[in-house]
Amino acid sequence: QPWTDNMNTMHKAKITASKSASYTRITFKPDFKRFGMEDGIDDDLESLMYRRVYDMVGTIRGIKVFLNGEQVKIKDFKAYCDLYAKSIAKDRLDEEGGSPTCTVEMDKDKSHPRWEVGFAVSDGTFQQVSFVNSIATTAGGTHVNYIADQITKSLLNTLNKKRKGHTLKQNHLRNHIFVFINCYIDNPAFSSQTKEQMTTKASQFGSKCTLGDDFLKKVAKSDAIQNILDMAEKKADKMMAKSDGNKRSRVNNAKLVEANFAGTRRGHECTLILTEGDSAKGLAVSGRAILDPDRIGVLPLRGKLLNVRDASPDQIAKNQEIQNIKQFLGLKHKTSYTDTKNLRYGHLMIMADQDHDGSHIKGLLINFLEVQFPSLLRIPDFFREFITPIVKVWQGPNPKKPQKLKSFFTQLEYE
Numbered sequence: 001q002p003w004t005d006n007m008n009t010m011h012k013a014k015i016t017a018s019k020s021a022s023y024t025r026i027t028f029k030p031d032f033k034r035f036g037m038e039d040g041i042d043d044d045l046e047s048l049m050y051r052r053v054y055d056m057v058g059t060i061r062g063i064k065v066f067l068n069g070e071q072v073k074i075k076d077f078k079a080y081c082d083l084y085a086k087s088i089a090k091d092r093l094d095e096e097g098g099s100p101t102c103t104v105e106m107d108k109d110k111s112h113p114r115w116e117v118g119f120a121v122s123d124g125t126f127q128q129v130s131f132v133n134s135i136a137t138t139a140g141g142t143h144v145n146y147i148a149d150q151i152t153k154s155l156l157n158t159l160n161k162k163r164k165g166h167t168l169k170q171n172h173l174r175n176h177i178f179v180f181i182n183c184y185i186d187n188p189a190f191s192s193q194t195k196e197q198m199t200t201k202a203s204q205f206g207s208k209c210t211l212g213d214d215f216l217k218k219v220a221k222s223d224a225i226q227n228i229l230d231m232a233e234k235k236a237d238k239m240m241a242k243s244d245g246n247k248r249s250r251v252n253n254a255k256l257v258e259a260n261f262a263g264t265r266r267g268h269e270c271t272l273i274l275t276e277g278d279s280a281k282g283l284a285v286s287g288r289a290i291l292d293p294d295r296i297g298v299l300p301l302r303g304k305l306l307n308v309r310d311a312s313p314d315q316i317a318k319n320q321e322i323q324n325i326k327q328f329l330g331l332k333h334k335t336s337y338t339d340t341k342n343l344r345y346g347h348l349m350i351m352a353d354q355d356h357d358g359s360h361i362k363g364l365l366i367n368f369l370e371v372q373f374p375s376l377l378r379i380p381d382f383f384r385e386f387i388t389p390i391v392k393v394w395q396g397p398n399p400k401k402p403q404k405l406k407s408f409f410t411q412l413e414y415e
Contacts, residue, residue, distance in 0.1 A: 050067070054080065055131070081106070084120075089102040102121070107211050112209040119179060122177055128140050132183060139191075139197035140197060141191075141200075146209070151211070154216040155219065159225065175231075176224045185207075240333040244333055245329060245330040247330045256298075257297060259295050268339070269295050271384065274300075274350050281299075304357075306321065325368075329343055331343070336375040349384040349386055350362050350386065351388070354390040390414065
């Protein structure tokens with residue numbers, strides 16, 4: 001029974017008996033001229049129709065589909081997803097060379113038969129291919145968020161175990177996942193007539209999909225975690241580099257007493273003394289004036305230095321004491337040093353009390369160098385310690401002119 005003229009004209013139906021099993025056939029011939037397509041279907045529209053045929057075969061179970069006389073052989077949704085994986089791998093090969101691969105992991109949990117979920121590692125931006133009742137939701141929607149949130153939450157838990165102190169959130173991790181979803185939803189609602197984005201609330205899906213542990217473990221073992229860590233490291237490096245120093249002759253800071261040669265071509269001859277607070281600074285400054293103001297600089301520390309081993313990149317980058325040390329020495333993040341010719345000072349000296357607090361401050365400073373600039377500790381005589389006695393015992397009536405004097409440099413030695 002044909003219709004013509006935008007289905008305004010209905011012709012008489014012709015019904016004949018079938019010799020085989022009953023079926024329904026629908027055929028149509030587009031009026032290309034009416035659609036402004038004088039030459040018929042162009043390459044883009046033909047590709048779109050091919051894609052929709054493959055979508056149908058991959059998402060609807062138990063049907064046979066023929067395209068141009070040949071059956072489209074896609075066994076299931078996993079096989080459909082693998083077509084994407086092959087295409088992605090080919091693109092990566094063309095762009096990167098070598099033999100890159102793309103693998104789709106499927107959630108095989110049988111507790112949610114109305115949901116099929118696959119995962120692959122994305123190329124740095126969130127990607128999704130999803131279907132609601134075999135409708136291609138190219139703009140995603142609530143069903144995509146429902147699955148993506150479970151995956152990113154699991155990845156975040158794994159990341160928390162691998163890298164303590166990071167500042168990444170679930171939305172950061174989202175950029176590294178590619179999800180495939182084929183689901184059946186009760187009375188789905190969409191944002192427009194084109195049905196590209198589903199808006200139905202999760203509570204109204206008509207079913208639940210809790211991703212299986214085995215599937216989430218495979219996701220955690222994928223390259224996604226390493227890609228996330230690499231991204232976090234690049235972000236941290238960029239943040240830490242903001243406080244880098246450079247070899248300039250003068251640095252303005254009210255607390256710093258500069259060596260006259262610091263930042264010059266003779267800067268490698270200079271020593272920056274870090275003191276335990278302002279009170280110790282006075283002693284160091286007095287000694288500097290007598291000994292060598294050209295080669296000795298003094299900077300008082302405000303309390304204990306941050307423990308960078310357990311701190312996040314954000315905490316390190318915002319720590320004023322660490323910023324000062326980097327800038328006054330002229331240190332650059334992630335630089336390996338074999339000598340001190342490019343630094344403002346050639347030596348770093350800690351001047352702290354010989355008690356527990358002083359030892360802690362010294363340890364935190366060494367810890368900072370070992371974590372952030374380990375190469376400096378391999379340079380002979382770069383790191384120095386100004387040792388002061390914890391107790392002095394003298395004999396005689398005048399301590400300024402003792403008959404005998406003995407200094408103890410540790411509590412254990414004194415006791």
